Amino acid sequence: MTGLVGVASATAAMVFMLVPGITRLHKSYGAILLGTLVASMLIPYNGMPLAAYVRSATGDLSITTLVLLWFAMMNSLLNSGMSKTGERRTILFAIAFAALALYPMALGASSFDPYRLGYGNLVFVFALLLVSLAAWLRGLHLLALCIAMSVLAWAIGWYESNNIWDYLLDPFVSIYALLAIMFYAAKSILRRKQVIELKVVTQEASGS
Amino acid sequence: MFKFSVHHPLILGLVLVAFCAAFYKAANHSTSASFRPSAFTPQATDNIPGMHTHFASTRQHIHVHAASLVELGDGRIRAFWFAGSREGAEDVEIMSAVFDPSKNTWDSEQSVANRSGTEHSLFRYVRKLGNPVALRGTDGKLWLFYVTVSLGGWAGSSITAITSTDEGTTWSLPRRLITSPFLNISTLVKGTPFLYEDGTIGLPVYHEFIGKFGELLRISNAGEIIDKQRLSVGKTTLQPIVLIKDPQHALVLMRYSGASPKRVVATSTEDGGQHWEFPYKTALANPDAAISGVTLSDGRILVALNNTEQGRDVLSLVISADGGTTWQTVYQFEDQHDASVEPQSYVKTASDLAKITDTSIIDTAGYGESAKQNKCGGQHCSFEFSYPYLIRTQAGDFHLVYTWNRSFIKHIRFSRAWLDQQIKNDNSKLH
Numbered sequence: 001m002t003g004l005v006g007v008a009s010a011t012a013a014m015v016f017m018l019v020p021g022i023t024r025l026h027k028s029y030g031a032i033l034l035g036t037l038v039a040s041m042l043i044p045y046n047g048m049p050l051a052a053y054v055r056s057a058t059g060d061l062s063i064t065t066l067v068l069l070w071f072a073m074m075n076s077l078l079n080s081g082m083s084k085t086g087e088r089r090t091i092l093f094a095i096a097f098a099a100l101a102l103y104p105m106a107l108g109a110s111s112f113d114p115y116r117l118g119y120g121n122l123v124f125v126f127a128l129l130l131v132s133l134a135a136w137l138r139g140l141h142l143l144a145l146c147i148a149m150s151v152l153a154w155a156i157g158w159y160e161s162n163n164i165w166d167y168l169l170d171p172f173v174s175i176y177a178l179l180a181i182m183f184y185a186a187k188s189i190l191r192r193k194q195v196i197e198l199k200v201v202t203q204e205a206s207g208s
Numbered sequence: 209m210f211k212f213s214v215h216h217p218l219i220l221g222l223v224l225v226a227f228c229a230a231f232y233k234a235a236n237h238s239t240s241a242s243f244r245p246s247a248f249t250p251q252a253t254d255n256i257p258g259m260h261t262h263f264a265s266t267r268q269h270i271h272v273h274a275a276s277l278v279e280l281g282d283g284r285i286r287a288f289w290f291a292g293s294r295e296g297a298e299d300v301e302i303m304s305a306v307f308d309p310s311k312n313t314w315d316s317e318q319s320v321a322n323r324s325g326t327e328h329s330l331f332r333y334v335r336k337l338g339n340p341v342a343l344r345g346t347d348g349k350l351w352l353f354y355v356t357v358s359l360g361g362w363a364g365s366s367i368t369a370i371t372s373t374d375e376g377t378t379w380s381l382p383r384r385l386i387t388s389p390f391l392n393i394s395t396l397v398k399g400t401p402f403l404y405e406d407g408t409i410g411l412p413v414y415h416e417f418i419g420k421f422g423e424l425l426r427i428s429n430a431g432e433i434i435d436k437q438r439l440s441v442g443k444t445t446l447q448p449i450v451l452i453k454d455p456q457h458a459l460v461l462m463r464y465s466g467a468s469p470k471r472v473v474a475t476s477t478e479d480g481g482q483h484w485e486f487p488y489k490t491a492l493a494n495p496d497a498a499i500s501g502v503t504l505s506d507g508r509i510l511v512a513l514n515n516t517e518q519g520r521d522v523l524s525l526v527i528s529a530d531g532g533t534t535w536q537t538v539y540q541f542e543d544q545h546d547a548s549v550e551p552q553s554y555v556k557t558a559s560d561l562a563k564i565t566d567t568s569i570i571d572t573a574g575y576g577e578s579a580k581q582n583k584c585g586g587q588h589c590s591f592e593f594s595y596p597y598l599i600r601t602q603a604g605d606f607h608l609v610y611t612w613n614r615s616f617i618k619h620i621r622f623s624r625a626w627l628d629q630q631i632k633n634d635n636s637k638l639h
Contacts, residue, residue: 001331003331004331047328048327048328048331048333049331052327052331052332052333053333055331055332056332056333056334056358056359057358057359057391058391059386059391059392060386102389103389103390106388106389106390107390107415107417107418107419108415108418108419108421108441108442108443109419110441111438111441112438113436113437113438115388115389115436116435116436116437116438118389119237119433119434119435119436120233120234120237120434121234122231122234122235122237125227125230125231125234128227128230129223129227129230132223132227133223136216136219136220136223141216141219144219144220144223145219145222147223148219148222148223148225148226148227149222149226151226151227151229151230152222152225152226152229152230154230154233155226155229155230155232155233156229157432159386160383160384160385160386161386161392162386162432162433162434163386163389163433164230165389166386166389169389170389170391171390171391
C-alpha cells in the first residue's frame with residue numbers, strides 16, 4: 001500500500017506541476033485539488049486503483065524521487081524560492097553519478113554487483129552517512145534530506161524492497177538527472193561558443 | 209508570507225535518527241552462509257530395485273510446462289506446474305497435485321494461483337504467469353515462488369511468493385520479491401530452492417534482460433531478501449541449479465544459451481557460497497534446455513537433462529563421481545531422436561508412449577492428440593521431454609517430473625537400488 005501511495009502522490013505532484021495555471025491557484029484550492037488527484041489515483045476501477053496500473057510499469061518510486069517531486073511542487077505552489085541552482089545541480093550530479101555506478105553493473109556489465117551492497121552492508125551504510133553529513137555541512141540540505149529519508153524508509157521497511165538502493169534511486173529520477181546534466185552541458189558549450197564568437201566579432205570590429 | 213524551507217538542525221536530527229535505525233537494522237543482518245545438506249533416512253523399500261512412471265497432470269488439450277516438486281512433512285510429494293491454452297496466455301494458472309508414495313497414485317490437480325488473483329493481491333497489473341518452484345521451510349511452512357510478468361516478455365519477469373502452513377491446501381496472499389534495481393524486472397526461477405544452516409532460503413534465479421546470467425537469492429523466514437549473489441556474467445548462462453555436497457562445498461550447473469559447443473556451464477564454491485569460481489563449460493552436452501539434479505549422500509552428483517546438442521527429444525540421467533569433471537549416462541528415460549515427425553504416426557507414437565507410461569490410461573488417443581495439438585505445426589511434429597525437476601526424498605527414493613510434449617507432466621519414481629543397478633549396466637556411456 002505504501003508503494004501505491006507513493007505512485008499516487010508522485011503522479012498528482014507531476015500533474016500539478018505540468019498543467020499550466022494550477023500553481024497560480026489559491027493555496028486552499030491547490031490543496032483540495034492535490035488531495036482529489038491523490039484520492040482519484042487510489043480509488044479502484046475494475047477492482048484495481050489507477051495507481052496500481054502505473055505501479056505495474058514503474059515499480060515503487062524511490063524516496064528521492066518523491067522528496068524531490070514534492071519539494072518542487074511545494075516550491076512552485078508556495079513560491080518559496082527555496083531551490084538554489086547550485087544545490088539543484090549538485091543533487092542532479094549526485095543522482096547521475098550514483099545511477100551510473102549502479103545500473104550498468106547491476107544489469108550484468110561486471111561480475112561485481114553494487115546492488116548487493118544495498119542489503120544492509122555496514123560499509124555502504126557508513127559511506128551513506130558520510131555523504132549525508134558532508135552534504136549537510138556544505139549546505140546541501142536537500143541532498144542530505146533525500147538520503148536520510150531514503151535510509152529511514154529502508155530501516156523501517158516502508159516498501160516491499162529490503163534494498164537501500166531501491167529507496168535511494170529509481171530509473172526515472174536517474175534518467176531525469178542524466179538528461180538535465182546533458183542539457184546543462186549543451187547550454188554551457190553553446191554559451192561559451194557565443195562568448196568566443198562575440199569576442200572575435202569585437203576584436204574584428206576594433207581591428208577595422 | 210509562509211516560507212517552505214528545510215531547517216538545518218532538523219535535517220541533521222533526521223540524518224542521525226535515520227542512520228541510527230539503519231545501523232541497528234544492518235547490525236542485525238544475518239551473515240551466515242553455510243549450506244544445509246539434505247538428510248536421508250533410507251527405508252527398506254529403498255533397497256528394492258524399481259522404477260514407476262505416471263502422469264501427474266491429467267487435463268487434455270491444454271499446454272503445460274515447468275513442473276517442480278516438494279516433499280511434504282508426511283512424505284507425500286506435491287507437484288506444481290503452469291497450465292493454460294498456451295505458454296504466456298492470460299488463462300495460465302499454477303496447478304498442483306499430490307503424489308502418495310504408499311498408494312503410488314496422484315490425486316486430482318488444483319489451481320493454486322492465477323493471473324487475476326495475483327494482480328489484485330499485488331496491486332499490480334499481471335499479464336502472465338510462469339515457472340513455479342517450491343520449498344518446505346524448517347518450520348514446516350511451504351513456499352511457492354513463481355514467475356509473473358507485467359510488461360513485455362519473459363525478460364520482464366519478477367518473482368511472486370506465496371506460503372502455506374497446511375502443506376499446500378490453502379495459500380497466503382501473494383507477495384512480490386524485489387530483486388532488481390531496474391523496475392524490478394528480469395528475475396526468473398527454475399532451479400530447486402534449498403536451505404542454509406540458519407534456516408534461511410537459497411533461491412537460484414536468473415536474469416534475462418540485456419544479459420543472461422545466474423544469481424542466488426537468500427531469503428529470510430519472513431520472506432525478505434537478505435542477500436543476492438552473482439553466479440555468472442555475460443549473455444549465455446541461465447537457470448542455475450545448486451548441488452550441495454557439504455556445508456562449505458557446492459557445485460552450480462547452468463543452462464548455456466551461447467554458440468557451439470553447447471555444454472552445461474558450471475561454477476563451484478568451497479566457502480559456503482561466499483565466493484564462486486569463474487564459470488566453465490563441462491563435458492555435458494545440452495541444447496540450451498533446463499537441467500535438474502541432486503547430490504547423493506556419498507557426494508556423487510545425479511543430473512537429469514536433454515543430453516544432446518540439438519532438440520529436446522532425448523532425456524537422460526547422468527552421474528558424476530568426481531565433482532562434475534566426468535559424467536556417465538545412467539539411463540535414458542526418453543529417446544525419440546529418430547522418430548517420425550509426420551502427424552499421423554506422431555499421434556500413434558505419442559499414444560503408445562502414454563500407454564507405456566501408465567497402463568491404466570484408457571483414452572491413450574487423447575494423449576496422442578493433445579501432444580499433436582501442442583507439438584505439430586503443419587506437417588511437422590516434434591517430441592519434447594524437457595524441463596526436468598529431480599528431488600530425493602527423506603526416505604531416499606528419487607522423483608523426477610518433466611514436460612511431456614508440452615501436454616502433460618510426466619512423473620518417474622525410482623529407488624537407490626534401481627539407480628545402482630543402472631550404474632552397473634554395461635551400456636552406460638562415459639563423457
